[in-house]
Amino acid sequence: MSQAKTEVQFKQIAIVGAGAIGGWMGVHLARAGAQVSVLARGDTLDALQRQGLQLHQGGQLHTQPVQASHDAAALGVQDLVVIAVKAPALAAVAQQVGPLIGPHTVVLTAMNGVPWWFLQGFGGPVAGRSLQCVDPDGGIARALPAPHIIGCVVHASCSVDAPGVIRHHFGDGLIVGEPSGAVTPRVQALQALLQQAGFNATLSPQIQKDIWYKLWGNMTVNPVSAITGATTDLIMDDPLLRAFISSVMLEAKAIGACIGIPIEQQPEDRHLITRKLGAFRTSMLQDVKSGKPVELDALVGAVRELGQLTGVPTPFTDALLGISRLHARGLGLYPATNCGSSDPLIAFKN
Numbered sequence: 001m002s003q004a005k006t007e008v009q010f011k012q013i014a015i016v017g018a019g020a021i022g023g024w025m026g027v028h029l030a031r032a033g034a035q036v037s038v039l040a041r042g043d044t045l046d047a048l049q050r051q052g053l054q055l056h057q058g059g060q061l062h063t064q065p066v067q068a069s070h071d072a073a074a075l076g077v078q079d080l081v082v083i084a085v086k087a088p089a090l091a092a093v094a095q096q097v098g099p100l101i102g103p104h105t106v107v108l109t110a111m112n113g114v115p116w117w118f119l120q121g122f123g124g125p126v127a128g129r130s131l132q133c134v135d136p137d138g139g140i141a142r143a144l145p146a147p148h149i150i151g152c153v154v155h156a157s158c159s160v161d162a163p164g165v166i167r168h169h170f171g172d173g174l175i176v177g178e179p180s181g182a183v184t185p186r187v188q189a190l191q192a193l194l195q196q197a198g199f200n201a202t203l204s205p206q207i208q209k210d211i212w213y214k215l216w217g218n219m220t221v222n223p224v225s226a227i228t229g230a231t232t233d234l235i236m237d238d239p240l241l242r243a244f245i246s247s248v249m250l251e252a253k254a255i256g257a258c259i260g261i262p263i264e265q266q267p268e269d270r271h272l273i274t275r276k277l278g279a280f281r282t283s284m285l286q287d288v289k290s291g292k293p294v295e296l297d298a299l300v301g302a303v304r305e306l307g308q309l310t311g312v313p314t315p316f317t318d319a320l321l322g323i324s325r326l327h328a329r330g331l332g333l334y335p336a337t338n339c340g341s342s343d344p345l346i347a348f349k350n
Helices: 020-031 042-051 087-094 139-143 185-196 207-228 232-237 239-259 267-275 283-290 296-310 315-330
Strands: 012-016 035-039 053-057 060-064 067-069 078-083 101-110 149-162 165-177 200-203
Touching: 012 020, 020 035, 020 053, 020 060, 020 078, 020 101, 020 149, 020 165, 042 067, 087 139, 087 296, 101 185, 149 185, 149 207, 165 185, 165 207, 185 200, 207 232, 207 239, 207 267, 207 283, 207 296, 207 315, 232 239, 232 267, 239 267, 239 296, 239 315, 296 315
Parallel strands: 012 035, 012 078, 035 067, 053 165, 078 101, 101 149, 165 200
Antiparallel strands: 053 060, 149 165
């Protein structure tokens, strides 16, 4: 993908995944003057075609008309494609977005967990490796080639009131960065656009570190909340559970140090931040309550796989993954064929 263009503009923008985060970003980008399209289906597509994309924020309702279609070819090549789907849906979605991507299209991944491109050109001893947990057959990498990718870490809380109707709760932070760490014209232009749209957008010299730091907190609290049904304040107030979470975090911290993304903090430092959220329902708990597939592979399974690749023992992470996926399988929210199902002691059929 050429970087020769010195002036990069993002006029045509497609949102893939107009849920909580994608919808929030779509409204802001449309209000900033971009022509926003949405790839959607079902009730969301119907709602967007009837009433546009709606956002409740700051006591106001913002409504933006968008071009919405289930067919990427009908939307055409875009300057920017924002991928904001949950990780379990990405493999299928990636096969649909080809018509949106031209030679200079930027693909911004606004997703939780470890992305498929995480180790491309980064990772020290495991640089360039693919992660089976997040892209088992390489189909995502083929559909969304690495040269198009800019990473994004979202620090905001939003929810979906109804199809096409988003509610913003708190936070407006977006951290963006090239996987290579380079400061390119396109990432600078993207940061400027996001700032113009009202986001607190910052440029990261190492986006993998920002991804890992966010993961460091939510890879534990998310599945624990999904299993227990508890809000974050109750989880943080239980000393036994907090100690278990700390043990998982120390394993992830050791993995990060091996691949070039050290974390200076200790788990208790992060717990203080989480505790300030109050009685907060995590995204994975919301997914369980809504009967939606859970993001265990990108949040927990990938950490376990990175432990295997780097030689870092992960007994606490293994336990968390085993318990949480068994719980999710019992609810029909995690396929038996997913990450780690080939382990000889845990492969089974319900």
